[in-house]
Amino acid sequence: MVAKIGRGKSLIGALSYNMDKVRNSTATVLAGQKIIESPEGTYTLAQISKSFQVYLAANRKTEKPIVHISLNPDPDDKVTDNNYIAIAKDYMNEMGYGKQPFIIFKHSDIERSHIHIVTVCVDDQGRKISDTFEKRRSMATCRELERLYKLKNAVEKKQKLANPIFRPVSYKAGDSKSQMATVLRYLPKYYQYSTLGAYNALLSLYNMTSEEVKGLYNGSTRQGLIYFALNENGEKASNPFKASLFGKAAGYSQLQLHLNNCKEQMKISPIKSNLTNTIQKAIQAANNENEFKENLNVSGIITVVRRTADERIYGITFIHHTSGTVWNGSQLGKNISAGVFNDWWNKGLKPEFKLQIPLAEGSSESATINIFPENAESAEIDSPSISSAMDTLEEMFGGWLPQAAGDNYEEESFAWRMKKRSKKRKR
Secondary structure, X not given: OEEEEEEXXXXXXXXXHHHHHHHOOOEEEEEEEOOXXXXXOOOOHHHHXXXXXXXXXXXXOOOOOEEEEEEEOOOOOOOOHHHHHHHHHHHHHXXXXXXXXXXXXXXXXXXXXXXXEEEEOEOOOOOEOOOOOHHHHHHHHHHHHHHHOOXXXXXXXXXXXXXXXXXXXXXXXXOHHHHHHHHHHHHHHHOEXXXXXXXHHHHHOXXXXXXXXXXXXXXXXXXXEEEEEEOOOOOEOOOOEEHHHHOHHHOHHHHHHHHHHHHHHHHOOOHXXXXXXXXXXXXXXXXXXXXXXXXXXXXXXXXXXXXXXXXXXXXXXXXXXXXXXXXEHHHHOHXXXXXXXXXXXXXXXXXXXXXXEEOOOOOOOEEEOOOOOOOOOOOXXXXXXXXXXXXXXXXXXXXXXXXXXXXXXXXXXXXXXXXHHHHHHHO
């Protein structure tokens, strides 16, 4: 079980976040301690808020008196509502909040259920409850609760995930938004790409795509992104999702910043020349499109081809997983741009390259670049051809990306907004 503790100034903000989910039927109120409730046993935002007012009014000088805690068992743990309530009360007792008013919400808006607890860190005399060694005490409490309630040990599981899996989106599995969020959250951390086309080529490996949208708002032009899940044929299989649903990292402004930064870094990247030679060698060794892609797969490079309805190739992108870079063909040279491959695969005009380079500056001797293993046919191929890449993408990406399934992007976005508001107040 993993505990996350957040602190803030806004009680209404913390309660509204949870009560909005209750109204949307993605959360329920499990229990409250020292919380006012209606005769029917239900809770309202006004009643809950009023329950904390005596403590907040007595607050002497604690700047952030609101405490918002989430307790997150392993997705495989089956925790009953009664056990959730008992776990929450035990945790609050151990952390020094056993005599405080608090309310417990159960969230079921992502793949794993978990609970949120809202309380205050000042007692009825206005004194701050100690948070000394809070993180250490919280971790120790979680380990003890795992033992008492027979939950999976989060530390042991983390150690076992030496090669975690990062899965493509499956629209048939449902909850596409949560699946897409885990992908969008981590791609910028692991890959460099400098155009929207390259970004979409990378997204396509995860059965996703993005589109740029423009419009007018109060007389000014606004730009944004929307995302779709794709089916096995690369066709849109979901309603559009606004980028704002996935947090700041998936938005238009952050994407443009990432593209611009990557463009400068990729201009001087030593990967560029090596990758160009690798692709040229693959062309030389192949007779058709499938052979070309399989040759590149040997080096951990996936080829994504974009075609019009009449099969004309208008874009080609090379995804080099080892270096975490995504390159459009035109970035690597005119002789490996989309037009060259269109001429080869649609018109039979295969390009030719001279792959000899000088051994040293001023030397008249030359050597051929040996890019593929000498026994390429018998070499172990870790990645499949692009036509079957989706079937084994988990093995391909196991060593490169972390498992993020079940991460609650809405909670992270909420925490980020609270921090942003706090900074604005300080100014």
